[in-house]
Amino acid sequence: MESEEGESSIPFQLQFDKPIPFQIKIAEWNPEKDLLAMVTEDSKILLHRFNWQRLWTISPGRPVTSLCWRPDGKAIAVGLEDGTIALHDVENGKLLRSLKPHDVAVVCLNWEEDGQSNTDEIGKVSVYEDRTSRFFPPAPRAPKMPGVVAGDSSFMDDGEDSLAELSNASFRKFNVLCSGDRDGSICFNIFGIFQIGKINIQELSVPVASLDGHASCKLFNATIYKVALSKDLCRLVVMCTGELRDCSIEPKEEKLSVEDLHGLHCLAMDTSIFWKRKNELHQVAQQASNIEDLTEVIRESLSVMSKQWADAMKTFHDKFHSLSTLITDNGLESSPQEEFLSLLGGARISPALNQFLVNSLGEVGVKRVLKSVCGTGKELQLVVLDHLQPAAEIIGFRMGELKGLSRWRARYQGIGLDEKLLDEATENAGLVLVQVQRFMMVLSSVVQQFSNFFNWLLKSIKYLMQEPNDQLISYNSELLVVFLKFLYDQDPVKDLVDFSEADDDIEIDLKTSERVKQLIQFGGFSDTDFLRRTLAKEFQHMESSFKGALQMPFTTISKKITCMKLLPLCPLQLSTTQTRTTIPMSLSFYKDELCADTPSESGYTDYISFQVPDESFPDIQNCIGIAKGFKQNTNNQTNDYTSLEAVLLSVPNGYHCVDLSLYKDKELVLLMNETSTNPEGSGEACMMVVQTGDLPFISISRDSCLNQWELEDLKSSIVCLEMENEKVRKVPHSTIAPLAVSASRGVACVFAERRRALVYILEEDEDDEEEVAEDK
Numbered sequence: 001m002e003s004e005e006g007e008s009s010i011p012f013q014l015q016f017d018k019p020i021p022f023q024i025k026i027a028e029w030n031p032e033k034d035l036l037a038m039v040t041e042d043s044k045i046l047l048h049r050f051n052w053q054r055l056w057t058i059s060p061g062r063p064v065t066s067l068c069w070r071p072d073g074k075a076i077a078v079g080l081e082d083g084t085i086a087l088h089d090v091e092n093g094k095l096l097r098s099l100k101p102h103d104v105a106v107v108c109l110n111w112e113e114d115g116q117s118n119t120d121e122i123g124k125v126s127v128y129e130d131r132t133s134r135f136f137p138p139a140p141r142a143p144k145m146p147g148v149v150a151g152d153s154s155f156m157d158d159g160e161d162s163l164a165e166l167s168n169a170s171f172r173k174f175n176v177l178c179s180g181d182r183d184g185s186i187c188f189n190i191f192g193i194f195q196i197g198k199i200n201i202q203e204l205s206v207p208v209a210s211l212d213g214h215a216s217c218k219l220f221n222a223t224i225y226k227v228a229l230s231k232d233l234c235r236l237v238v239m240c241t242g243e244l245r246d247c248s249i250e251p252k253e254e255k256l257s258v259e260d261l262h263g264l265h266c267l268a269m270d271t272s273i274f275w276k277r278k279n280e281l282h283q284v285a286q287q288a289s290n291i292e293d294l295t296e297v298i299r300e301s302l303s304v305m306s307k308q309w310a311d312a313m314k315t316f317h318d319k320f321h322s323l324s325t326l327i328t329d330n331g332l333e334s335s336p337q338e339e340f341l342s343l344l345g346g347a348r349i350s351p352a353l354n355q356f357l358v359n360s361l362g363e364v365g366v367k368r369v370l371k372s373v374c375g376t377g378k379e380l381q382l383v384v385l386d387h388l389q390p391a392a393e394i395i396g397f398r399m400g401e402l403k404g405l406s407r408w409r410a411r412y413q414g415i416g417l418d419e420k421l422l423d424e425a426t427e428n429a430g431l432v433l434v435q436v437q438r439f440m441m442v443l444s445s446v447v448q449q450f451s452n453f454f455n456w457l458l459k460s461i462k463y464l465m466q467e468p469n470d471q472l473i474s475y476n477s478e479l480l481v482v483f484l485k486f487l488y489d490q491d492p493v494k495d496l497v498d499f500s501e502a503d504d505d506i507e508i509d510l511k512t513s514e515r516v517k518q519l520i521q522f523g524g525f526s527d528t529d530f531l532r533r534t535l536a537k538e539f540q541h542m543e544s545s546f547k548g549a550l551q552m553p554f555t556t557i558s559k560k561i562t563c564m565k566l567l568p569l570c571p572l573q574l575s576t577t578q579t580r581t582t583i584p585m586s587l588s589f590y591k592d593e594l595c596a597d598t599p600s601e602s603g604y605t606d607y608i609s610f611q612v613p614d615e616s617f618p619d620i621q622n623c624i625g626i627a628k629g630f631k632q633n634t635n636n637q638t639n640d641y642t643s644l645e646a647v648l649l650s651v652p653n654g655y656h657c658v659d660l661s662l663y664k665d666k667e668l669v670l671l672m673n674e675t676s677t678n679p680e681g682s683g684e685a686c687m688m689v690v691q692t693g694d695l696p697f698i699s700i701s702r703d704s705c706l707n708q709w710e711l712e713d714l715k716s717s718i719v720c721l722e723m724e725n726e727k728v729r730k731v732p733h734s735t736i737a738p739l740a741v742s743a744s745r746g747v748a749c750v751f752a753e754r755r756r757a758l759v760y761i762l763e764e765d766e767d768d769e770e771e772v773a774e775d776k
Contacts, residue, residue, distance in 0.1 A: 011689070012727070064079070070192060083181060132394060183200070196554060202220060222241065235271060262571065280415050295543055396429040414556075453484075571617075572616065607662050656673060658672060659671045684731060735753065747762060
């Protein structure tokens with residue numbers, strides 16, 4: 001370790017060098033706070049402060065394959081092996097939302113926020129107002145399932161507002177979460193929770209140059225490495241590997257071998273629809289994501305109600321099942337209902353019923369079952385009033401808001417908002433409320449009849465035991481007959497709330513059905529079959545119509561995301577196992593000060609940095625490639641590009657690149673190990689910062705040919721990096737990927753092979769120096 005005098009002359013100050021009990025495979029700094037999120041080899045997620053104090057540890061239970069922060073640093077997105085994206089709260093690691101837009105592993109994530117402020121014609125900040133709070137109290141939360149400990153479910157606990165803040169995007173900048181999977185699919189989620197588009201780079205036609213002019217090709221067996229969305233949301237850059245094939249050439253006529261076509265490619269995708277329609281998409285995502293939250297509240301409510309009622313009915317049937325056994329043992333051919341009706345009619349009680357009421361059930365047993373069934377009935381009513389019904393009411397209002405937006409065809413038809421589909425979804429939301437009212441009436445009637453039955457049993461038991469029963473609640477004989485004939489072995493409450501796969505409809509008499517049809521001319525529901533459906537099926541019907549209405553915007557936006565340009569970078573050998581971690585690469589966008597921040601011209605320049613595999617070219621060894629200006633000139637009608645430039649950097653002799661990261665102010669941070677190590681496997685490394693603005697970039701061909709690798713044109717102008725000419729800091733350990741660099745805080749975290757973590761301060765001002773002193 002260097003002395004204090006030596007530290008002052010070294011470019012980067014070492015904050016600390018500490019041992020860690022595990023190896024790290026992914027690491028990302030929080031963009032707003034001094035927090036570092038790390039993923040261990042066994043897929044545990046750790047959150048540490050800058051001073052290495054651990055805040056929390058979570059284990060998703062599935063392999064973690066990618067990680068990224070929300071732009072404001074308040075939530076973290078975690079990509080999993082099974083295609084799930086989980087959003088966690090930065091404060092405590094609690095799961096906020098889980099969505100599954102992919103079928104295979106999510107290998108990369110990028111969450112970008114609109115870099116421009118939303119202003120109206122007079123220059124005021126334009127904020128979308130959600131009017132729901134004017135007419136409704138705060139949205140209900142999902143009820144807790146009986147027996148489930150807080151935090152076990154996929155929804156938040158009652159005491160937390162993180163999920164509500166996640167969904168309430170009214171006053172937040174428009175942002176999009178991009179995710180790429182192992183099969184070449186890229187999904188786009190507004191605010192990280194509302195899926196608005198999906199493409200597969202293997203299904204896109206890529207424009208390239210040919211001898212006859214412009215042609216198109218496709219990527220086969222593509223694997224995505226990284227994605228990066230520009231800060232104006234107009235452009236998506238994708239780094240991937242795959243086989244590039246000309247669509248106009250039949251496989252048997254193809255002159256190039258598959259080996260020659262397999263390589264590392266960079267794609268520029270046109271995502272300008274996000275910038276052009278960000279206000280419309282903001283409003284749609286705001287309403288739709290809240291509707292999705294509320295549908296989960298209804299689903300959880302129905303599940304809780306079904307579980308609670310099933311438990312109460314199990315208690316009832318368990319207690320009364322012994323009566324059937326006693327009837328059989330006594331050689332009787334009657335049913336329990338007939339025995340009860342006989343007793344009600346004043347006939348002599350049978351020995352089986354007498355033994356059941358006096359010995360098996362008793363007064364205590366009746367009161368226990370009465371408390372279970374009637375108490376559960378009251379709990380179900382509270383779930384409906386506190387959770388299910390308010391959620392359905394707000395859904396209906398928000399559906400109406402979307403329907404109103406869809407009528408503004410000039411703005412919303414372009415993003416696929418369909419008035420007819422939303423009208424159907426709005427009506428179905430109203431039908432759910434009708435079913436809720438019917439359920440409450442059925443539940444109230446059933447609970448009343450159960451209570452009447454149990455009160456009669458208590459009087460009967462008292463009478464059989466020759467005890468006074470004048471103080472007991474009286475019963476209604478007519479209700480008792482109805483209960484014994486129709487409810488004793490039936491369960492209409494379960495039929496209404498159970499998500500059963502059986503397609504049994506509720507029977508409705510012809511007269512009622514005709515009256516419902518006549519109401520259409522007075523503004524009634526056009527769907528006249530709703531009375532045949534249960535509450536659970538009506539909810540599924542509403543959810544299906546809502547998803548169908550939102551499928552139109554999803555399909556429309558997906559079609560408008562196209563491939564503008566492909567840059568074939570370098571070939572890769574198929575015999576070499578290429579994984580995401582074997583090729584260090586980094587994507588970033590920098591503000592272009594010379595470019596006006598106008599809709600007609602992008603204000604951000606993309607930088608692409610990657611290590612060139614040694615097997616790609618015999619004349620290019622141990623080099624780093626950097627390309628910039630991979631953007632379309634929107635002032636030109638042709639598919640042309642303004643300033644595509646690139647440069648090759650030769651890594652200093654005796655070193656090889658472990659990882660790299662583009663840094664702020666157009667800088668590149670390189671992490672390099674010594675090529676030779678001692679027999680014990682230990683060695684040294686170094687961290688170098690290269691000013692990319694000073695590099696001699698060379699313009700490369702604007703029209704890429706199918707059989708031309710762009711880096712071959714640069715082999716005669718390789719720039720050799722010299723240790724004495726760059727900012728270099730020696731690292732006293734042999735290092736491994738990943739290299740975690742924070743552009744906002746000016747720090748870098750390096751991981752050593754021997755399980756050590758080293759944090760360096762790349763730059764600091766007076767405030768940072770005070771913080772460092774406190775941390776030490």
